[in-house]
Amino acid sequence: MIEVSGVGKQYGDITALNRLDWAIGEGEWWGIIGPNGSGKSTLMRLLSGVEQLSEGAITIRGVNIADYSRKQLSRMMAVLQQEGIAPVHYPVREVLEMGRYPYLDWLGRDSKDDVDTLIEGIMDKLELHDLAERPLDELSGGQRQRVALGQVMAQEPQILLLDEPTTFLDIHYQQQFMELVAKWRKEAGITVIAVLHDLNLAALYCDKLLVLRDGRAVGSGTPAEMLTAERIGYVYEVDPVVVAHPSNGVPQILLTRQV
Secondary structure, three states: OEEEEEEEEOOEEEEEEEEEEEEOOOOOOEEOOOOOOOOOOHHHHHHHOOOOOOEEEEOOOOHHHHHHOOOHHHHHEEOOOOOOOOOOEEEEEEEEHHHHHHHHOOOOOOOOOOOOHHHHHHHHHHHOOOOOOOOOHHHHHHHHHHHHHHHHHHHHOOOOEOOOOOOOOOOHHHHHHHHHHHHHHHHHOOEEEOOOOHHHHHHOOOOOEEEOOEEEEEEOOOOHHOOHHHHHHHHHOOOEEEEEEOOOEEEEEOOOOOO
């Protein structure tokens, strides 16, 4: 579905990404992991078309990303940042409806006839009916992130890009958010690409992981293949203990004190 071929990105004398090759299949859930400054967010900006490549090419369904218009990309791809939506003083229902912007014509008419049904369905799935008329700036961080997810669901993308979506959430809301994404992916068959700092969450939810360090890929594959003590130690410069999750066997990371 997405092919990343020899992609590089430079900012002056700084190389943020160096000749990256990567392939994402339809319906897969990829996690991008690596330390700060490894190129994760740069890669996400390139995938979303927000920034231009310095070298190489990114194609989506065989078409160069530069050949898509902004509206075409917005109809195909949604992006959710770690801060979600700014806490504006708009009711939750209106915020969800803003996700339909790529489908409005110049008169503000939506190309979809049953938008109300779509929005109602999203509020059902995300349990947002009780919050529908409340202003976004009166909600908790976890509630706002749920609304942000609802807004991108209203966009009806085929590709979902998540840039550290659980950073500011407690463990309850982290798991709730990831479960909601997993359920949406199962129902709609969307492709998910997520930058994650929590390696244990990445192992629990992602099919495959791309591991970056210093702008280069140092591995890609299943969580079991990528989350070894040797690879984590090399990439993050820590001394981890990797154990199997007692319920499903996926790798989970424990840290040891360096004293």
